[in-house]
Amino acid sequence: MDSIKVTGGAELNGIIPISGAKNAALPLMIASLLTDETLTLSNVPRLRDVAQLMQILSNHGVDYSVNGKRSGQDDLAGQTLNLTAREIVDTTAPYELVSKMRASFWVVGPLVARMHEARVSLPGGCAIGTRPVDFFIQGLEALGADIEIEGGYVVVKAPGGLTGGRVEFPRVSVGATHTIMMAATLAKGETEIVNAAREPEVVDLARCLKAMGAKIEGEGTSTIRIQGVPRLHGAHHAVVPDRIETGTYAMAVAMTGGDVFLQGARTELLESALDTLRQTGAEITATDEGLRIYRNGNGIQPADVTTEPFPGFPTDLQAQFMALMTKAGGKSRITETIFENRFMHVQELARLGAQIAIDGRTATVEGVSTLRGAPVMATDLRASVSLVIAGLAAEGETTVSRVYHLDRGFERLEDKLTRCGAQIQRISG
Ligand SMILES: CC(=O)N[C@H]1[C@@H](OP(=O)(O)OP(=O)(O)OC[C@H]2O[C@@H](n3ccc(=O)[nH]c3=O)[C@H](O)[C@@H]2O)O[C@H](CO)[C@@H](O)[C@@H]1O
Numbered sequence: 001m002d003s004i005k006v007t008g009g010a011e012l013n014g015i016i017p018i019s020g021a022k023n024a025a026l027p028l029m030i031a032s033l034l035t036d037e038t039l040t041l042s043n044v045p046r047l048r049d050v051a052q053l054m055q056i057l058s059n060h061g062v063d064y065s066v067n068g069k070r071s072g073q074d075d076l077a078g079q080t081l082n083l084t085a086r087e088i089v090d091t092t093a094p095y096e097l098v099s100k101m102r103a104s105f106w107v108v109g110p111l112v113a114r115m116h117e118a119r120v121s122l123p124g125g126c127a128i129g130t131r132p133v134d135f136f137i138q139g140l141e142a143l144g145a146d147i148e149i150e151g152g153y154v155v156v157k158a159p160g161g162l163t164g165g166r167v168e169f170p171r172v173s174v175g176a177t178h179t180i181m182m183a184a185t186l187a188k189g190e191t192e193i194v195n196a197a198r199e200p201e202v203v204d205l206a207r208c209l210k211a212m213g214a215k216i217e218g219e220g221t222s223t224i225r226i227q228g229v230p231r232l233h234g235a236h237h238a239v240v241p242d243r244i245e246t247g248t249y250a251m252a253v254a255m256t257g258g259d260v261f262l263q264g265a266r267t268e269l270l271e272s273a274l275d276t277l278r279q280t281g282a283e284i285t286a287t288d289e290g291l292r293i294y295r296n297g298n299g300i301q302p303a304d305v306t307t308e309p310f311p312g313f314p315t316d317l318q319a320q321f322m323a324l325m326t327k328a329g330g331k332s333r334i335t336e337t338i339f340e341n342r343f344m345h346v347q348e349l350a351r352l353g354a355q356i357a358i359d360g361r362t363a364t365v366e367g368v369s370t371l372r373g374a375p376v377m378a379t380d381l382r383a384s385v386s387l388v389i390a391g392l393a394a395e396g397e398t399t400v401s402r403v404y405h406l407d408r409g410f411e412r413l414e415d416k417l418t419r420c421g422a423q424i425q426r427i428s429g
């Protein structure tokens with residue numbers, strides 16, 4: 001298993017290109033199941049989750065090429081995917097594939113919409129909470145599907161096809177919003193999704209679906225209306241830049257000091273996180289091409305955050321922000337409201353000398369002047385990168401093991417950081 005060795009102390013200076021968003025690319029790829037024509041996606045990041053999802057989609061019959069190459073050549077170096085689901089050959093998404101990532105469960109929406117049946121294993125993903133699928137089930141039932149759970153599989157049937165309906169989610173769910181929105185595009189009549197997720201990835205998916213011929217209104221607000229159409233067609237869509245990758249590198253610079261331009265970043269996708277970073281003393285300026293972040297000499301000010309659905313502070317930046325706060329000049333409080341088990345990085349940050357106490361959903365971080373390098377273990381995707389960030393600002397050497405988590409969601413992390421002066425290398429093993 002690979003690990004990453006970081007020698008701390010260097011400032012970050014230079015340019016980091018921001019990749020397409022993993023969490024947008026995955027549902028966009030799944031949308032290819034809704035049409036027998038080709039969906040072309042550009043700006044797709046080269047990530048393990050993308051490769052994994054390709055395998056799942058291939059199993060359903062999606063033929064794909066990467067920058068013109070045919071499927072079978074396992075070269076995902078290109079960033080444009082052509083996905084064609086001319087025929088759905090299998091409506092089962094098996095445990096071996098789906099258990100590796102949460103988003104793969106979302107195939108249930110397009111499969112039942114197009115084929116009127118689906119059998120999808122209960123999902124996996126980052127171990128950050130129980131992550132049930134009850135909202136998906138309620139949503140699909142509201143569109144007329146019959147659902148049973150059999151042997152760890154969600155079995156969905158809608159013999160006459162789905163019919164539009166009113167779906168009100170008890171709390172905001174990104175995945176359930178993606179799934180019901182996709183399912184409703186091919187349902188008969190109108191669907192209204194109330195308490196829908198407003199995340200930029202939902203908006204990106206809606207834009208792509210509209211380019212494919214779907215009739216959708218209200219994406220980006222908490223009520224989305226979809227008028228079903230008999231069929232969707234092919235389209236070309238560019239994946240939105242990754243706001244979590246943007247925020248992660250911004251936090252790294254806020255921690256190490258330096259001056260970095262995040263090329264391609266879009267500030268409106270993460271205003272809340274950027275406002276918090278400004279409170280900590282980082283300077284941020286936006287241009288049409290990206291954003292510049294710098295912190296020169298001054299210390300890190302503490303700030304409190306509570307994670308919330310968009311447009312609030314994202315849970316996917318909570319671990320990285322906690323890493324930053326470990327070196328703040330004072331006490332900060334970080335409250336996690338989305339996932340009940342998303343503090344796994346706390347005990348690893350403590351190995352570097354961080355002072356953090358947890359009380360229920362709130363972590364209180366007492367900033368220290370020095371972190372010291374140590375061996376640490378990545379527990380999930382964003383926790384892993386928080387350890388890398390802390391390692392960049394620690395004295396001496398930090399080795400982060402189990403970096404396969406990182407490879408799920410950060411494209412060329414070592415490359416991007418090395419180019420800005422970080423001492424970071426991958427150790428294969
Ligand atoms: C691949 C992807 O895009 N993953 C993101 C997506 O995950 P994901 O879509 O899985 O997260 P959700 O928005 O669904 O989860 C929000 C909350 O709702 C709960 N819930 C959800 C569905 C359900 O049927 N029942 C239920 O109780 C979850 O357990 C969680 O407590 O949004 C999360 C919240 O922004 C992000 O942290 C993840 O990075």
Ligand SMILES: C=C(OP(=O)(O)O)C(=O)O
Pocket residue numbers: 023101102103124125126127128316381382409
């Ligand atoms: C939690 C995440 O991913 P997933 O939902 O795939 O586990 C994430 O992207 O931070």
